[in-house]
Amino acid sequence: MSRAGRTRAAARREPAWTRLDDDELLDLRFCDLRLSMARTPLEGSVRRLYGELAAKGIRFRPHVWLADEWFSPDGVPGIAIPFYLAHPRLMRLERRHMHEVEGGNDKWLMRILRHETGHAIDTAFGLRRRKSWREVFGKASRPYPTRYSPRPGSRNYVLHLGHWYAQSHPTEDFAETFAVWLPPRARWRSQYAGWPALDKLDYVDRTMRELQGMRATNLDRRVIEPLAENDKTLREHYRRKSARYQVDTARSYDRPLLRVFAPGEERPHGRLASGLLREMRPQLRRLLVRRARMHPYLVDHVMRTAAQRARLLGLRVRSGRREAQREALVLHERIMLQMLLRDRENYAL
Numbered sequence: 001m002s003r004a005g006r007t008r009a010a011a012r013r014e015p016a017w018t019r020l021d022d023d024e025l026l027d028l029r030f031c032d033l034r035l036s037m038a039r040t041p042l043e044g045s046v047r048r049l050y051g052e053l054a055a056k057g058i059r060f061r062p063h064v065w066l067a068d069e070w071f072s073p074d075g076v077p078g079i080a081i082p083f084y085l086a087h088p089r090l091m092r093l094e095r096r097h098m099h100e101v102e103g104g105n106d107k108w109l110m111r112i113l114r115h116e117t118g119h120a121i122d123t124a125f126g127l128r129r130r131k132s133w134r135e136v137f138g139k140a141s142r143p144y145p146t147r148y149s150p151r152p153g154s155r156n157y158v159l160h161l162g163h164w165y166a167q168s169h170p171t172e173d174f175a176e177t178f179a180v181w182l183p184p185r186a187r188w189r190s191q192y193a194g195w196p197a198l199d200k201l202d203y204v205d206r207t208m209r210e211l212q213g214m215r216a217t218n219l220d221r222r223v224i225e226p227l228a229e230n231d232k233t234l235r236e237h238y239r240r241k242s243a244r245y246q247v248d249t250a251r252s253y254d255r256p257l258l259r260v261f262a263p264g265e266e267r268p269h270g271r272l273a274s275g276l277l278r279e280m281r282p283q284l285r286r287l288l289v290r291r292a293r294m295h296p297y298l299v300d301h302v303m304r305t306a307a308q309r310a311r312l313l314g315l316r317v318r319s320g321r322r323e324a325q326r327e328a329l330v331l332h333e334r335i336m337l338q339m340l341l342r343d344r345e346n347y348a349l
Helices: 004-013 022-026 039-055 087-096 106-125 131-137 170-183 197-211 234-244 250-260 274-289 296-313 321-342
Strands: 063-069 078-084
Touching: 022 087, 022 234, 039 106, 078 106, 087 234, 106 170, 131 170, 131 197, 170 197, 250 296, 250 321, 274 296, 274 321, 296 321
Parallel strands: 063 078
Antiparallel strands: none
């Protein structure tokens, strides 16, 4: 077959909805997408996850399926993966509405899969019912919040997913700790030396060694909230999701950014501030981690959020390149110091 013929054949295999514009696509229901993980990069990521479990001697393998968001259901030791990761067209739609694609690259995807596997293993072996688990992580029966306020300066928790997620609930604390423990050649003993969080990692290490080769006590293979049975439209999904994750960033980010960069209407042809901040990331990270002695987790969180807010606000560079870079460094230092001084942020779950 000629190259042109192969191109036409590939185009015919693509779902018809891939040719819709965003507004038309939003009117489709999830069940209309008829998505599958087959022949997508997700298959390779799940195989890699299973390989990591095998390398640790863990016999259990969580089953996976596509749903409208990430979750591991209560009582079912499996993992729901969000629909948009099954197709590049849907990833673009997700980025437009949520300004990022959670799990949209290999490293991020594996981080989340390891976290959700922590939940699945907890369910598969009933770990939260153990007295030792409760003594280390707290009571899993504690009400699950809709929002939480972490302490960025705390060393009682591991740093894995964004927004200090381990601090949101005891079950999330366990899942995050498991996710830090699981990767091959993980250096958690040295990375968390001197931190109270190291005791949690040691507990996970001991517990997982106990489970080596054991058969799970809960092998429920149900698929919860599958896409094929979801008649909600993508428009409704994004309306609810956007409202749920709306965060007040005016004090922490928007006001400091507006002191350094100009609104778009003031300098309509100026360089985008978000572009400058993205370009400066390697330099900013080096200076803030080494010179300002900020933790890399905090640095990455603030750099990512500042660039995202600058893009959403349409901010422009108002000064020369060198001065703008100097001001950007001071801006990031100020935001981080304020976060550590307040020692309390607020995020949606």
